Amino acid sequence: MELDFEALLNEKPYLQDIRKIDLFKYELIYSLRNGRDIPLIIYFDKFFPSRLPIISINEKLSPIPKIPHVLKSGGVCYIDTEGVIWNQNPQITLDFVFERVERVLLSTPHTIEYHREFSYYFGTQTEKKWAIANYEIQTDLDEVNVWTIKNRPVAFLGKNKKFNVVIEKFFNAKVSTQNLGKATFISLDKIYSGDVPQYDKNWSYQEIIKIVKENISSQKLDKLKILIANKKDYYYLLQLPLLTGNKVVIGLWYQKTDLSFKQKTNPIIDETVSDKFKVTPIEIYQINDDTLVQRGGGVKKNPNILLVGCGAVGSDLLFLLVRSGLKNFTLIDKDYLGMANSYRHFLGMNKAIKLKPKVQLLKEEMETRYPNLNVISVEKEVLEVIDEGEINLNEYDLIIVAVGDPNIERKLNELIYKTSTPTIFTWVEAYGIGGHALLVNNGDNGCYECLIDNDLQIKSSFASRSDKPYIQNINGCAGSFTPYGSVDSMETALIASRLILRFLNGDIEGNPLVSWKGSANEFRSHGFKTSKRYDEPSEKLAEPNYDYIETQCPICKDKVVVSTS
Structure with missing residues (x-):
């Protein structure tokens, strides 16, 4: 029996002005318990309530609020379905959905909530690229290799050739010196407490300079001022300590747009050359043991x-x-x-x-x-x-x-x-x-x-x-x-x-x-x-069983331990 979604919505006293757009899509007004009315769009799934609907703020009728779990597009991330079981009664499930939506819409826009989802938000940027990283950083200001394919960075590697071997197996291709450049790894000394870039809103050139300069020591800044060069492409790995206590690594790719510009510079700290470069964010996928094993639930x-x-x-x-x-x-x-x-x-x-x-x-x-x-x-x-x-x-x-x-x-x-x-x-x-x-x-x-x-x-x-x-x-x-x-x-x-x-x-x-x-x-x-x-x-x-043990066993009763030294 097919559900009548319009009738289902009309039965809810907290929903008004319900308008059917197509078979599964409806516009409506959602009245929150604090008296606010929020225009929403709901996209039902044909397998509802087994699969939950998509909810977004109707940007034609309301500005998109800057609060955690509301995307720039207006999409409301109201639940992480992993491990959650909900009622299969459509009426009860719809109440459950809007209760979760209300929690998001009434939440206080604390920056820490964005930091909890930093990697997700950063990865939503429309102009971003992605790259794999496999390295061991020795200092908090270091140099790593960057491997490019067709002039695009695809992997950040440690200097030891063992890191090349892993990447070569991963891509089934040879890492040649011809396509190997240098990238600067910078670890911020202070906790980053600012905004998280997302969708069409990347950090501006000037914002990146401010983030770096305000969150590193004067000694590190002096070292960066020495690291100047005249290159077509500059690559950076930026490690940010977040409000959550975690650290995240992002990539930045500075492409020279004015090829007549020949001055030596370090664009990540040089305000005077902002019109000479295009900055592209790079989402970093770490393939080191700590990162992968932690996600896989294995041993370190x-x-x-x-x-x-x-x-x-x-x-x-x-x-x-x-x-x-x-x-x-x-x-x-x-x-x-x-x-x-x-x-x-x-x-x-x-x-x-x-x-x-x-x-x-x-x-x-x-x-x-x-x-x-x-x-x-x-x-x-x-x-x-x-x-x-x-x-x-x-x-x-x-x-x-x-x-x-x-x-x-x-x-x-x-x-x-x-x-x-x-x-x-x-x-x-x-x-x-x-x-x-x-x-x-x-x-x-x-x-x-x-x-x-x-x-x-x-x-x-x-x-x-x-x-x-x-x-x-x-x-x-x-x-x-x-x-x-x-x-x-x-x-x-x-x-x-x-x-x-x-x-x-x-x-x-x-x-x-x-x-x-x-x-x-x-x-x-x-x-x-x-x-x-x-x-x-x-x-x-x-269960572990020890009843089999023979105390007079000829092999283990008088065990001789041979030293490995």
């Missing part, structure tokens, strides 16, 4: 991680960790990615058809998606790599083992306990009945060997002892595989990644085991039985 540490095993669980786990902000990885796996396993592998069929090693394909894929990664790939069996001295386990901050082979895992556990490197073992069980992640070498007792009982069974297993193998094969021995699905590998990677992040954030003690369990229907349909541990509640299995 930068550990060196060794990932052993890049199959279904290992590849999913790598993707999760990269998205959490971790960026230094060494990958070890001797296998090629085959079509038979492509459905449950992160890389998929289009990569499997290339017939390349898993580690090489993962390195290429991850560094393409996330150019700031540093991935080393080793296409060999892990025990050989260690035995031949190609890697030193002590050089890593964390080792992750996702090989799914208990015999290899036992040997790795033994070798790891001769080092000081914490390690997480993770594996998935047949038919997706569950998965596990175990932290070891994190002080105290508890290691992978503790899981192995006298009958050579894994104590944490959800599968009961069976003389019948869990593996299946399609084309004889060469086609043998452990049956489980991509969801099972992802679930296992998920609990392992949470354990890893808790460890890196210092939020875990000792050497716990965590598990998840899935349905056992298919497992049992093949004649297998589940263990007593499978019957435990899922909530208990997900």
